Amino acid sequence: MALKAGGPRKHAARKAASGGASKKVAKGQPTAAARARAREIAERMPFVHFPASKRLEEWKDWGAFKSRTHLGAQLAGTDPFDDLRASNVFAYAGPCCFAATGHHGDAAAYLHADADRRIDGEASPFDSGALEGDDARLQPWAQQAKAVRWKFLQQHVHPFSSWRQKFERWLLHCYTDPGRYLESSADKYAAGVPDKTRPPELLEHNGDNGRKLYGEKYCADRRAWTWEARFKDPVPFEEIRLLHVPKRRLRVASMVQRAQLLDTGRAPEIRTLPAIEAPPLALYLRSQEVLEELIKP
Amino acid sequence: MTRKLAVGMDGRIDKLRVIGYHGEVDANETPGRQQPIFTDLQGRLVGIDQVEPSDKQATHVWVDVGAPAGEGPLSGVATRFREPLPAYLGYAVVVVGKMERAHARALRTLQNRAESAHVTAFLHWLEHPEQPAPEGILVQRVDEVIAWYCGFSDAYVLYERIGLFAEKEMIRAACRKDESALCEMSWWRSRVALTPEDDYFAAVGLERSDRPMVEAYLKAVFYKETRDSVEAGLEHARRQFAALCAAEEGQSSATVWHGEPLKMKDTVGAPVLRALRHVREQQIVRKAA
Numbered sequence: 001m002a003l004k005a006g007g008p009r010k011h012a013a014r015k016a017a018s019g020g021a022s023k024k025v026a027k028g029q030p031t032a033a034a035r036a037r038a039r040e041i042a043e044r045m046p047f048v049h050f051p052a053s054k055r056l057e058e059w060k061d062w063g064a065f066k067s068r069t070h071l072g073a074q075l076a077g078t079d080p081f082d083d084l085r086a087s088n089v090f091a092y093a094g095p096c097c098f099a100a101t102g103h104h105g106d107a108a109a110y111l112h113a114d115a116d117r118r119i120d121g122e123a124s125p126f127d128s129g130a131l132e133g134d135d136a137r138l139q140p141w142a143q144q145a146k147a148v149r150w151k152f153l154q155q156h157v158h159p160f161s162s163w164r165q166k167f168e169r170w171l172l173h174c175y176t177d178p179g180r181y182l183e184s185s186a187d188k189y190a191a192g193v194p195d196k197t198r199p200p201e202l203l204e205h206n207g208d209n210g211r212k213l214y215g216e217k218y219c220a221d222r223r224a225w226t227w228e229a230r231f232k233d234p235v236p237f238e239e240i241r242l243l244h245v246p247k248r249r250l251r252v253a254s255m256v257q258r259a260q261l262l263d264t265g266r267a268p269e270i271r272t273l274p275a276i277e278a279p280p281l282a283l284y285l286r287s288q289e290v291l292e293e294l295i296k297p
Numbered sequence: 298m299t300r301k302l303a304v305g306m307d308g309r310i311d312k313l314r315v316i317g318y319h320g321e322v323d324a325n326e327t328p329g330r331q332q333p334i335f336t337d338l339q340g341r342l343v344g345i346d347q348v349e350p351s352d353k354q355a356t357h358v359w360v361d362v363g364a365p366a367g368e369g370p371l372s373g374v375a376t377r378f379r380e381p382l383p384a385y386l387g388y389a390v391v392v393v394g395k396m397e398r399a400h401a402r403a404l405r406t407l408q409n410r411a412e413s414a415h416v417t418a419f420l421h422w423l424e425h426p427e428q429p430a431p432e433g434i435l436v437q438r439v440d441e442v443i444a445w446y447c448g449f450s451d452a453y454v455l456y457e458r459i460g461l462f463a464e465k466e467m468i469r470a471a472c473r474k475d476e477s478a479l480c481e482m483s484w485w486r487s488r489v490a491l492t493p494e495d496d497y498f499a500a501v502g503l504e505r506s507d508r509p510m511v512e513a514y515l516k517a518v519f520y521k522e523t524r525d526s527v528e529a530g531l532e533h534a535r536r537q538f539a540a541l542c543a544a545e546e547g548q549s550s551a552t553v554w555h556g557e558p559l560k561m562k563d564t565v566g567a568p569v570l571r572a573l574r575h576v577r578e579q580q581i582v583r584k585a586a
Binding site: 052053054055102103104105106135187188189211215216217218221246247248249250251252253254257269270271272274275276277278279280281282289293 | 298299300301319320321322326327328329330331332334342346347359361363364371372373374375389390452453456484487488489490491510513514516517518520521
């Protein structure tokens, strides 16, 4: 090894100062810090659910978070995306990206990270909703036939038993700084944008790049690189780790918290938005800081 | 599909309407600041994705066009207006209810450095909401609440006014030992808190009137702070509260609500109490600026 200027003694001093680390990180390989951060995020990432069809104090009518089929609906069997939507409880393993056109509500529920050990389900590295329907957005697959879009989704389904290992490797592949995955800035096309994706088209054809390419046609925002979790079974309320609510709902949230404690012995925490901030967009914008708090050891 | 819409010099977004807001706000949980729900002129739900200023000072927005909103109640937890309102950039919905209506006149006439012609006009109208709203004031009645579609700065001024008034009422309630009124005013104060000091002051009121909720309140709001930091903020607010109570009562020594006198070293004279109140009001005005 060539010594730097200063001679052997100064080299030894530098080596000692660096903790003895003499290995250089090969170009393109993650640093030790990136590996540690990816492992921390992958192991501790909670899930966030946005139950926007009932008010917070009425959630108890469900008994648990349930899909339409859990509530008795029959599957039509004509569109696999419709059946997927009807038979799973959806959550994000990432920022609360539910503040989208057509999703109306003002409270979010963060689920315990280990809910995936108790409830059957699967995860994918992008929002499956961006592939469905006539307004599919995940480019370039959005322009292809439904069967092709479904096949693409199936190629990226990971059961809960293995999804966190895949998630960790995905973070290291896509980000030099895996912490950026948690970004929830106002421009959802640029928030948390990865350095690369697998396949590369996810980045090349969506987000800011997609807006430049497709103009007034749809492309996906940060949901092209936000992991989606799909719980196949109902999610009991004791899996709620944290309720994120507007300030004015604190008393109601506290009643829900007390009721949950009486029923299950396990009570969710409560976090409120600042009074002047308007949900649901504020729930998304603040989700980065909530996730960082929940992920840290 | 996405669309690029022009924004006028007055902030009005071309071809967009506001048909309601996210969430449902109870009349006893106000004010509530809620995100508006937009549609285009064809009745399709629209989300604003990006604001794009141009070099000619004209502004455009990129919007995401979704499914039709349909007629009748909106899907999910949402509130629909009887009539749509024009859409403006930088506006949100402030929902007011029982407390704001009951105290509209007092809020309007409150002496306050941060003025807004819109807030004054809105509060004047709120005293008689059966009248048509004045020009430039965009309101919709929804059952027992009233939604005011206004700019961020107007919402800020309204929240600040409510906060100042609620604090005065908290002190008056404490002085006459009206626990119920203190509780109501403290919760009202909490719903318009703009600074940590506002939240600590509300917490002190709750400490004296709704004690079981204080721990939950502090944990929910100050989750990023250490316990020592929260206790320090609370103690500072307790002293302010006690001093303002004493000033209100015109006493030369302050007493704590539940009858225990403060220690002699905490006793302050009337001129100092007036100064304390002035400092507090100046803090609020500076923060508003």
